[in-house]
Amino acid sequence: MSSKGLGLFPASTGDYRALAEKRLPRALFDYIDGGACEEKTLAANVADFQNIMFKQRVMRDVSTINTKTTFFGNAYELPMVLAPIGLAGLMARRAEVQAVRVAEATGIPFCLSTVSICSLEEVAKAATKPFWYQLYMMRDRGYVEQLLQRAENVGCDTLVFTVDLAVVGPRYRDVRNGMTAEGTPLIKIRKLMNLLSHPQWLHDVGIKGKPHVFGNLSEFVPGAQKLEAFKSWVDSQFDASVTWKDIEWLRGKWKGKLIIKGILEPEDALEAVEVGADGVVVSNHGGRQLDGVQSGISMLPHIVEAIGDKAEILVDGGVRSGQDIAKARALGASNVMVGRPWVWALASQGEAGLQQLLTTIKAELNITLALTGCPDINELSPAILDKSQR
Numbered sequence: 001m002s003s004k005g006l007g008l009f010p011a012s013t014g015d016y017r018a019l020a021e022k023r024l025p026r027a028l029f030d031y032i033d034g035g036a037c038e039e040k041t042l043a044a045n046v047a048d049f050q051n052i053m054f055k056q057r058v059m060r061d062v063s064t065i066n067t068k069t070t071f072f073g074n075a076y077e078l079p080m081v082l083a084p085i086g087l088a089g090l091m092a093r094r095a096e097v098q099a100v101r102v103a104e105a106t107g108i109p110f111c112l113s114t115v116s117i118c119s120l121e122e123v124a125k126a127a128t129k130p131f132w133y134q135l136y137m138m139r140d141r142g143y144v145e146q147l148l149q150r151a152e153n154v155g156c157d158t159l160v161f162t163v164d165l166a167v168v169g170p171r172y173r174d175v176r177n178g179m180t181a182e183g184t185p186l187i188k189i190r191k192l193m194n195l196l197s198h199p200q201w202l203h204d205v206g207i208k209g210k211p212h213v214f215g216n217l218s219e220f221v222p223g224a225q226k227l228e229a230f231k232s233w234v235d236s237q238f239d240a241s242v243t244w245k246d247i248e249w250l251r252g253k254w255k256g257k258l259i260i261k262g263i264l265e266p267e268d269a270l271e272a273v274e275v276g277a278d279g280v281v282v283s284n285h286g287g288r289q290l291d292g293v294q295s296g297i298s299m300l301p302h303i304v305e306a307i308g309d310k311a312e313i314l315v316d317g318g319v320r321s322g323q324d325i326a327k328a329r330a331l332g333a334s335n336v337m338v339g340r341p342w343v344w345a346l347a348s349q350g351e352a353g354l355q356q357l358l359t360t361i362k363a364e365l366n367i368t369l370a371l372t373g374c375p376d377i378n379e380l381s382p383a384i385l386d387k388s389q390r
């Protein structure tokens with residue numbers, strides 16, 4: 001049972017979500033929050049983490065706790081990555097720039113989306129270390145090569161290639177909010193009224209957060225000012241014919257680390273390893289693609305069994321706390337990606353909010369390690385989990 005108390009400070013990711021809901025125009029909040037169709041997979045992502053139980057262990061020396069890990073040879077403060085989120089810069093002013101700064105201050109990687117508002121170059125100006133870049137395959141491989149070159153030029157060391165978006169999942173909330181159609185003048189007026197009833201967002205992001213374009217793609221859609229123009233270009237460029245052969249091609253082009261994101265089946269994980277991936281993200285795209293598939297966390301043990309240590313295994317979908325990170329590590333993930341929470345925190349309380357959320361998650365992870373009697377994150381195993389139905 002949770003109580004909102006006096007509501008003076010946000011304590012959990014759920015609290016940041018509630019604050020973001022107040023701050024954002026309805027269509028934007030639902031764009032972030034929603035999933036595909038009836039949102040069964042979206043719900044399972046969160047519920048499946050919550051249903052994993054720990055064993056409480058006592059009388060062990062937990063006076064020194066370690067959450068530090070290495071990933072691809074780099075040291076990080078905790079095994080968590082800010083996931084690629086398209087259009088984040090519509091939720092908070094130049095959100096991707098704020099996110100990379102907070103990720104660096106916390107000692108974790110930030111991954112920039114192909115369809116971000118801020119460009120690779122704008123984010124790089126704010127960063128002092130390499131960040132990650134996420135890519136979707138475009139029909140015109142020339143564009144792909146240019147994006148890879150730009151990512152390399154700004155020092156990105158890890159490419160996350162997303163494979164679970166061959167076509168876009170149907171998202172009922174976006175349809176209901178008129179995000180997918182032009183609409184009649186009356187619908188346009190209702191949308192405008194909703195924007196006007198969120199003055200803080202309107203001032204901070206709507207006006208001061210411009211330009212609202214797909215920063216990485218503006219050179220391919222010259223003269224485009226409106227997001228609609230970018231969206232139709234992206235729709236025409238998304239390549240549904242992509243197969244593992246194309247990943248082989250990509251592998252040949254990208255010298256850095258390559259992570260394939262959007263794997264749920266062991267056979268696909270094996271294919272990813274076969275074409276030379278350095279890592280996979282067990283993911284259903286935050287429940288936004290095929291509604292009715294299993295959660296990432298429930299498929300994680302099967303992927304671990306299939307590929308073992310042949311590649312790094314990350315998991316995402318529903319990670320909402322430090323406890324969830326410990327659960328994912330115990331089940332064999334080397335790292336987790338966190339999506340919606342970072343945007344909720346930035347949308348509601350800006351950079352300070354995101355910093356506070358990450359500090360909270362790290363503190364929760366510390367406490368979990370202490371109370372499960374396993375003070376070093378690198379030694380977590382299924383032994384900390386209670387699989388019995390007692």
Ligand SMILES: Cc1cc2nc3c(=O)[nH]c(=O)nc-3n(C[C@H](O)[C@H](O)[C@H](O)COP(=O)(O)O)c2cc1C
Pocket residue numbers: 031032033045083084085086113114115134162261283284285286287288316317318319337338339340341
């Ligand atoms: C609004 C939104 C936009 C997203 N955009 C992208 C994207 O551009 N590229 C990508 O690979 N994944 C994208 N994702 C998926 C996330 O990277 C991640 O897999 C997912 O959010 C994890 O689930 P969580 O939100 O429950 O943490 C997006 C997710 C959301 C919610």
